[in-house]
Amino acid sequence: MIEGKVWKYGDDVNTDVIFPGKYTYKPMTPAEMAQHALEDLDPTFAKEVKRGDIIVAGANFGCGSSREQAATCVKASGVAAVVAVSFSRLFFRNAINEGLPVVELAYGTDAIKKGDTIGIDFEKGVVIHAGKEYHFPALPKEVLAILNDGGLIPHVKKLLAQAKG
Amino acid sequence: MGLTFAQKVLAKKAGLATVAVGQIVDVEPDFCLSHDNTAAISKTFAKLGVERVKNPDRFVIVLDHTVPASTEEYALGHKEIREFVAKQGIKAFYDAGVGICHQVLPEMGFALPGSLILGSDSHTTAYGAFGAFSAGVGRSEMAALYATSRIWLKTPATFRIDVTGKLKEPVTSKDLVLKIIGDIGADGALYRSVEYMGEGIEAMSLSSRLVLTNMAVEMGAKNGYCAPDKKTFAFLNGRAVAEYTPIYPDPDAVYERVLTYDASALGPQVAKPHTVDNVVPVEDVAGTRIDQALLGTCTNGRLEDLKLAARFLEGKKLAKGVRMLVLPASQEVLLEALDQGLIQIFVKAGAMVLNPGCGPCLGAHEGVLAAGEVCLSTANRNFKGRMGSAEASTYLASPATVAASAVTGVITDPRQAYAGGGA
Numbered sequence: 001m002i003e004g005k006v007w008k009y010g011d012d013v014n015t016d017v018i019f020p021g022k023y024t025y026k027p028m029t030p031a032e033m034a035q036h037a038l039e040d041l042d043p044t045f046a047k048e049v050k051r052g053d054i055i056v057a058g059a060n061f062g063c064g065s066s067r068e069q070a071a072t073c074v075k076a077s078g079v080a081a082v083v084a085v086s087f088s089r090l091f092f093r094n095a096i097n098e099g100l101p102v103v104e105l106a107y108g109t110d111a112i113k114k115g116d117t118i119g120i121d122f123e124k125g126v127v128i129h130a131g132k133e134y135h136f137p138a139l140p141k142e143v144l145a146i147l148n149d150g151g152l153i154p155h156v157k158k159l160l161a162q163a164k165g
Numbered sequence: 166m167g168l169t170f171a172q173k174v175l176a177k178k179a180g181l182a183t184v185a186v187g188q189i190v191d192v193e194p195d196f197c198l199s200h201d202n203t204a205a206i207s208k209t210f211a212k213l214g215v216e217r218v219k220n221p222d223r224f225v226i227v228l229d230h231t232v233p234a235s236t237e238e239y240a241l242g243h244k245e246i247r248e249f250v251a252k253q254g255i256k257a258f259y260d261a262g263v264g265i266c267h268q269v270l271p272e273m274g275f276a277l278p279g280s281l282i283l284g285s286d287s288h289t290t291a292y293g294a295f296g297a298f299s300a301g302v303g304r305s306e307m308a309a310l311y312a313t314s315r316i317w318l319k320t321p322a323t324f325r326i327d328v329t330g331k332l333k334e335p336v337t338s339k340d341l342v343l344k345i346i347g348d349i350g351a352d353g354a355l356y357r358s359v360e361y362m363g364e365g366i367e368a369m370s371l372s373s374r375l376v377l378t379n380m381a382v383e384m385g386a387k388n389g390y391c392a393p394d395k396k397t398f399a400f401l402n403g404r405a406v407a408e409y410t411p412i413y414p415d416p417d418a419v420y421e422r423v424l425t426y427d428a429s430a431l432g433p434q435v436a437k438p439h440t441v442d443n444v445v446p447v448e449d450v451a452g453t454r455i456d457q458a459l460l461g462t463c464t465n466g467r468l469e470d471l472k473l474a475a476r477f478l479e480g481k482k483l484a485k486g487v488r489m490l491v492l493p494a495s496q497e498v499l500l501e502a503l504d505q506g507l508i509q510i511f512v513k514a515g516a517m518v519l520n521p522g523c524g525p526c527l528g529a530h531e532g533v534l535a536a537g538e539v540c541l542s543t544a545n546r547n548f549k550g551r552m553g554s555a556e557a558s559t560y561l562a563s564p565a566t567v568a569a570s571a572v573t574g575v576i577t578d579p580r581q582a583y584a585g586g587g588a
Binding site: 011012014016017020021022024025026027039040059060063064065066067068071086088089090093094097098140142143151152153156157159160 | 189201202204205209212213214215230231238239242284285286287289300301302303304305306308309312313317319351352355356385387440442527528529533546548549550551553555
């Protein structure tokens, strides 16, 4: 169970506004990437985001490029999870692979406003907002295993070590 | 009950008789693509503690996103990639200048019907034009593929888009795909496989089909597909790097949704800033002033695109105050364009002809925009800030609309100039 303050955005938040292309081929640490998180969407985000905050958005979050930094910069900014009506498949995979929890809330996210506090219970599969519970489907076990290992690289490392056994 | 292309290809790759929509499969791709991001991927790969890439012959690496290097950082990245491919014995390495990955893979015979191709680039969807199942992945996934050659994929539901009638010149497949994206939205085909079928597709060249599959990702799709035919096999003859078996959807395949478009009734389309689904007929934005015209990219930098654009530019000059960038998609395209006198037409009109590569499409390199500037581009994305300043604007259109507009200085319906002999 986590609880955090909401940063609220709309539909079709694309990877160019999350992490601009001009930085994509510059070597950067995750902490440096975090300084540019959501730069062309909300310039206040990177300055004011607090560890444990939660991004809530509409449909098709993270559409566009395959750039993994879009997930890395959000995770490194301290965000605990991203809740959206739907995700682009590339952002969804990249988030899991970076160990950033993503919650697909098909009910819609219109009622959740910037600055609200929401809870997410991953075990029960519910988002809690204003006293109400909204269910979301559990991740497939193959995908959950990656998230639980902290991302794809630690996950694959573990599998390779087990294979060597 | 019949199966879609996506079900059939994923079942085959997973060694299963059949797969259901939503089923997760563990598969080994035939080929994996990465580009300038290989520098970062190779560092992630090193973290896995694995010494050698498992199957170096399955990886194709193309330098195209920031070529030639404009900064020391980019130059260092390219150098690290050259060292990595030499150390790992990756033979399919195409250095700066050969072309854009999504043109180079088809030219070099990797885009094979029935194959599974994954790339750390979202427009990897392009190879579906050859009947491959191809999709983008992230950098961590590519690093894991270096180590294990395996990945999980979920079997998508499928939309079929039937295209009746034939496009009327100078309307192109770019106009068609923009129209579809405008209609169904940037998430209209989210996580779906999209099969483009019908006489309108059969009548198209492979280059035109590549535009449809390239931009499938702009409607949220996982992959796009066109049925391979005689044109596909003829192109691959002498190029294919391996034997291949085409895969076609069953006639009674189950589609989640079927859409129909009459290509013969379609006019030129333009995507307005700042989303690809913000599409209107060209008439609605005609007269909009432009500062830069961009002809090229993995979407529209092929020979037929340059040929079409040249019809509007032959014997003409760019409008005062307009700069035009032309980036052939590959050296092969550039050589053919030289042979056909197209490059001379562009240069005489006042355009800058740049080396094959991604150029300014993603704003990481050359030809970027200042605040307040407007670009009309043949590329596939117009997101805020993508081509430079977040205060600049990008409109997307076909090579015909871009070239016609470069001559007038404002967004222009290409049909009138074309009817008059093109120039």
